[in-house]
Amino acid sequence: MDHQIGGKSLTEWERMNPIVKKIEAGSEVLWLNPHYGEQGADFVSGQDVADAESRLQRFASYFSAAFPETRASRGRIESPIYALPKLQAFLGEFGDTSISGRLMMKADSELPISGSIKARGGIYEVLKTAEQLAMSAGLLRETDDYAKLAEKSFRTFFSYYSIAVGSTGNLGLSIGIVGATLGFHTTVHMSADASQWKKEMLREKGAIVKEYEADYSVAITEGRRQAAQDPRCHFIDDENSKDLFVGYATAGNRLKKQFADAAISVDSDHPLFVYLPCGVGGGPAGVTFGLKQAFGSHVHAFFVEPTRAPCFLLGLLTGLNDQVSVRDFGLDNRTAADGLAVPRPSAFAGKAAGHLISGCMTVSDERLFQYLKALKDTENHWIEPSAAAGIIGSQMLLGSRAGQHYLAEHQLTDKMINATHLFWATGGGMVPEKNKKAYYAQASRVRPISD
Numbered sequence: 312m313d314h315q316i317g318g319k320s321l322t323e324w325e326r327m328n329p330i331v332k333k334i335e336a337g338s339e340v341l342w343l344n345p346h347y348g349e350q351g352a353d354f355v356s357g358q359d360v361a362d363a364e365s366r367l368q369r370f371a372s373y374f375s376a377a378f379p380e381t382r383a384s385r386g387r388i389e390s391p392i393y394a395l396p397k398l399q400a401f402l403g404e405f406g407d408t409s410i411s412g413r414l415m416m417k418a419d420s421e422l423p424i425s426g427s428i429k430a431r432g433g434i435y436e437v438l439k440t441a442e443q444l445a446m447s448a449g450l451l452r453e454t455d456d457y458a459k460l461a462e463k464s465f466r467t468f469f470s471y472y473s474i475a476v477g478s479t480g481n482l483g484l485s486i487g488i489v490g491a492t493l494g495f496h497t498t499v500h501m502s503a504d505a506s507q508w509k510k511e512m513l514r515e516k517g518a519i520v521k522e523y524e525a526d527y528s529v530a531i532t533e534g535r536r537q538a539a540q541d542p543r544c545h546f547i548d549d550e551n552s553k554d555l556f557v558g559y560a561t562a563g564n565r566l567k568k569q570f571a572d573a574a575i576s577v578d579s580d581h582p583l584f585v586y587l588p589c590g591v592g593g594g595p596a597g598v599t600f601g602l603k604q605a606f607g608s609h610v611h612a613f614f615v616e617p618t619r620a621p622c623f624l625l626g627l628l629t630g631l632n633d634q635v636s637v638r639d640f641g642l643d644n645r646t647a648a649d650g651l652a653v654p655r656p657s658a659f660a661g662k663a664a665g666h667l668i669s670g671c672m673t674v675s676d677e678r679l680f681q682y683l684k685a686l687k688d689t690e691n692h693w694i695e696p697s698a699a700a701g702i703i704g705s706q707m708l709l710g711s712r713a714g715q716h717y718l719a720e721h722q723l724t725d726k727m728i729n730a731t732h733l734f735w736a737t738g739g740g741m742v743p744e745k746n747k748k749a750y751y752a753q754a755s756r757v758r759p760i761s762d
């Protein structure tokens with residue numbers, strides 16, 4: 312059946328780019344982005360990101376007051392970086408390729424409050440909404456101590472408003488927890504792929520969970536429609552939100568500071584490669600935008616998606632962004648990586664950061680479990696399956712012809728000995744103990760890496 316996708320038949324797409332057939336077959340691929348380095352449109356500015364950082368700073372005293380786990384970091388929500396020498400040695404010995412340079416992890420799985428990358432964008436947009444409402448009611452000024460937002464009078468004020476969001480799970484958790492703590496009515500529209508425990512946890516936190524027997528695109532469309540009928544409801548739109556994007560982007564300068572403190576160089580002789588698990592694309596695109604502001608051309612960002620849900624790759628490859636679905640290419644969007652089970656990419660992310668992304672990779676579910684187990688066994692770090700996607704990055708870059716081509720094209724081949732490979736561990740901090748055991752047991756049943 313040769314249907315039309317953006318005015319071309321499937322056969323035409325296959326003929327134009329041989330990688331398309333491999334993607335349809337569910338193979339793991341590395342696709343290099345031909346638009347990398349082009350001039351992009353100005354959807355987001357450095358000033359937008361600086362404003363977001365200032366806003367987070369203003370809210371630091373609120374977090375210290377309302378979330379005791381943030382007191383140690385004085386109300387800052389940030390995650391550690393870890394070197395992974397044992398995992399690097401293990402992958403070198405038993406994996407496909409030995410890894411030159413240094414393998415590291417950005418542990419967003421340990422971000423306070425919600426244990427995933429969504430604690431960056433999702434929480435930020437809730438804060439911005441709360442601040443605007445309180446300011447326009449004359450209850451708050453920028454120079455105030457924001458700790459007062461934890462007082463009962465503010466909870467009552469916010470209870471007249473609602474926040475809604477469509478989510479595969481983690482975005483709902485971030486927004487549900489912070490929204491409900493501030494006092495908002497919070498509704499989370501969840502796709503069928505979302506884990507049961509995430510739904511249960513959200514209900515416990517006081518959020519309303521609406522479940523859909525359909526995928527993420529349907530859940531978000533329905534959520535958006537319902538929210539539009541209520542003028543006191545703010546819908547956090549994962550497919551279109553600039554606020555989410557700039558919240559994620561604040562990660563760039565923070566990582567720069569962390570690297571400086573750890574004496575890790577990023578410059579023309581010390582390239583940085585970052586591998587970001589990608590669902591709808593907003594999180595990784597926002598982070599990439601921030602990284603480019605912090606490190607310029609010395610950082611190279613690759614997105615990683617499940618082989619059966621490579622929506623961002625297809626959005627960039629076809630140039631159709633949100634007008635393409637993985638189903639158009641015969642893929643079913645079924646994956647154990649619940650946070651990445653998204654059939655259609657964010658249009659905003661593609662437009663705002665499509666030119667900043669070096670390439671996209673895909674990874675099989677089997678490998679996600681191998682990696683989850685390997686990271687636990689060698690380094691004793693726990694992550695969820697979605698978050699393990701980035702571990703394929705350095706292997707794929709160094710071990711594929713496309714990767715070698717990229718390195719040669721950017722005069723990086725002889726600098727790889729000095730490279731830092733940072734896989735962004737996007738989540739896992741909220742997984743209950745019994746689900747961790749189940750994931751680990753599942754990982755113990757898949758073919759081991761050493762086979």
Ligand SMILES: *Cc1c(COP(=O)(O)O)cnc(C)c1O
Pocket residue numbers: 427428429481482588589590591592593594595650651695697698737738739
């Ligand atoms: C949401 C999520 C991502 C990807 O973020 P998108 O904005 O959907 O691309 C990656 N990993 C985890 C664990 C997530 O929850």
